[in-house]
Amino acid sequence: MSPFAEQVTVDARPSLWARWPAWAGWAAAGWSLAYGLLGVFWALGGAGFPFGADPYSVGVSPLENASAGSLAPVIAVVCLSGVVVAAAMARTWPRGRAGIPSVWFGWAMAVPLAVGVPDVRPLMGVARLPLLAVGAPFGWPKGVSVFGPGMFTWPVLNQLLLMLGGLCWAAATLAYQRRRRHNCAHCGRGRGAAFWTTPAAAARWGRWAVGAAVIMPLFYAVIRWSWFLGIPFGVTAEFLRVEAEDTPDIWLAGAMEGTLAFGGAVLTLGLVQRWGEVYPRWIPSLRGRPVRPRTAVIPAAVVTLLITTAGLGNLRALTGGVYPADVGENWGTIAPGLLWPLWAVGLGAATLAYHLRRRGRCRSCAA
Structure with a gap:
């Protein structure tokens, strides 16, 4: 163990981030409620459906052929169901083997949202920011922008929103999974630690x-x-x-x-x-x-x-x-x-x- 590890942990003041197991489930529930309502809005014909119509998603997005009529109702049902599951996770219910389906549901939400649906453009945009910060005063590199075609458009901003939701679900599921195993929800250590x-x-x-x-x-x-x-x-x-x-x-x-x-x-x-x-x-x-x-x-x-x-x-x-x-x-x-x-x-x-x-x-x- 690092000689500084204990010092850093003990001296740090409690913060919102340090209490993440307590609020992660509610964060996942809140995100699911908001995105589920968006799904209802799109299913009823609302504008702004971010999948399928994006020309820069062709060949790189698993949802490039999605339509609001087919996908929006699924988004609404899955996300609004997720509100119930996430809230139950936040209260560590159900316990024991009955909670296994909740764990499966949680990871089935977390992984696709965080890494399955987004494509290469979030990385491209983030990587270009320091390039432009350094080169902008000198007018180079010419033709390179974070606001170019297909970059930070609404479909790409939606990808960042999905990644945020995936992280909320990952944190909520991890904390719940640890509590089910009677391990510490914060660090994971306990009788079942590997x-x-x-x-x-x-x-x-x-x-x-x-x-x-x-x-x-x-x-x-x-x-x-x-x-x-x-x-x-x-x-x-x-x-x-x-x-x-x-x-x-x-x-x-x-x-x-x-x-x-x-x-x-x-x-x-x-x-x-x-x-x-x-x-x-x-x-x-x-x-x-x-x-x-x-x-x-x-x-x-x-x-x-x-x-x-x-x-x-x-x-x-x-x-x-x-x-x-x-x-x-x-x-x-x-x-x-x-x-x-x-x-x-x-x-x-x-x-x-x-x-x-x-x-x-x-x-x-x-x-």
Whole structure:
């Protein structure tokens, strides 16, 4: 266990986030009520149905052919039923084996909402924000915007709303599942806790997860940097020339995205390095102070969620015929994206290992 883990946990003041098991079920119920009412509105002919009519969802969305007449009633029934289930979870009812269907329902809501329905555009929008923040004062990269075609339109904002709902349902189900097993709802420890969740075990398998999570973004970065330098790695020289003629700053933007990926790989290493627990001396005002676990866990978890949805979207694009069948020598245009699901698994596991290793003593159960 990290020497700073207990200090960080014990010294922290109680907060709304620290009490998440108490309100997660009600948050899932509230989200389900709001989205269920939207389903009723769309089923009655209301405007704004976000699925099916989005031209940028073709080949990448599992709901690209959905219509309000067929899907909206399902949304209404499932979400309004979810209000009852989530409220029951919040009150830890039912108990024992009778609660198994509620657990199944909860995860069946959480996973599709969080990573099944969204596609690659939430990640694209988030990744472009730092590029524009750096380049905007200099007027580059030209033609790159978070408000371009298909980016932060209502269908994409709806995807972010679905991801929020998925997180609420995941938290509600996890807390309920832990209480059913008579484990601590906050940390999961108790008589049914698994051995692999101990700090020593997490330190061992976490190193392998970090290795996998570092390789994937480095591969992406190498490809993007090579194109910026005019090296046709994974593509033809003709491809580089034509794309540069159509969009002059495209490879500069790609190199910046590659730099972000490289930075992400370096930060991922911090999940198993000492500087991921104690701020290094070159960081002013923070040097020598312990890194709060959530400072690393929250950003890493958000990135894991985004690259999971993007990776699954890329796989759907491959099977849906979005990518040309004769990609051939231009394999570098799609190969990195197809590896993103593996990147997500590695980063998610590395983040979980870091959390397990550094969580320290639980304020709720003192374990």
